[in-house]
Amino acid sequence: MPLHLIKLCVGCDSISDLEEWIEENRAHYRRLGRDFEQTHTTRMVPKRVDELLEGGSLFWVIKGQVAARQRLLDIRPFTDGEGIGRCHLVLEPKVVPVEPRPYRPFQGWRYLAVKDAPRDIDGKADDLARMPEDMRRQLAELGLI
Template structure:
């Protein structure tokens, strides 16, 4: 059964911001069209379960909003000799049923039973809503 990670998406105000950031990073020199790299300080201990179909779920502005499938976890040492980790993600950003989530530092594990479902066909309808309206609908329990 896959295990997931959850992480704050610092600097993004919406799913569209994250998608634009992923696209920009892939266009940079050395960027890969088939993967998106996110660097984090700590190495997950449960890599095998994460790579068995797990995803990185993003918290955007206090709401669990979307996910990217994890393709690989690559440890490395930076120029200062500090151990770090590259989370290799599928570039596609998949909206999930939003729900509130408190701020935290680093990342957390997310058990499969606690992971919100993908929006699927609903994503197109929800995607056209202004971000502030979508957040208000979630806060009211209508979305």
């Protein structure tokens, strides 16, 4: 059964901020003539890699709410130039909005069971998808969604 990770998206104020950051990195790679691969570097290496790569995602907490996810493609441990063990989380560059849910700040990442993960907002059939992100955020803060 798949397993997910959850992490704070530090520096992003919205899903569109995250998407813009991804596109800026894609453009940077293009200018360098390199193939684009989106990675996020973490200090700790997950122990449950097999479960995470069975369809797991990285869920992003943006401004105190779980707001979006990206599918995990690979997990690559490495040692940086200072001899510190780190990990690249390789992510699908597509950002999928999820039902907003409050989440308190925390350090690093946490495992997130499938049963506890917010569901995707379906852009075709979901009223939440047609709602502006700020409005979804405010309604979630009020406990209305």
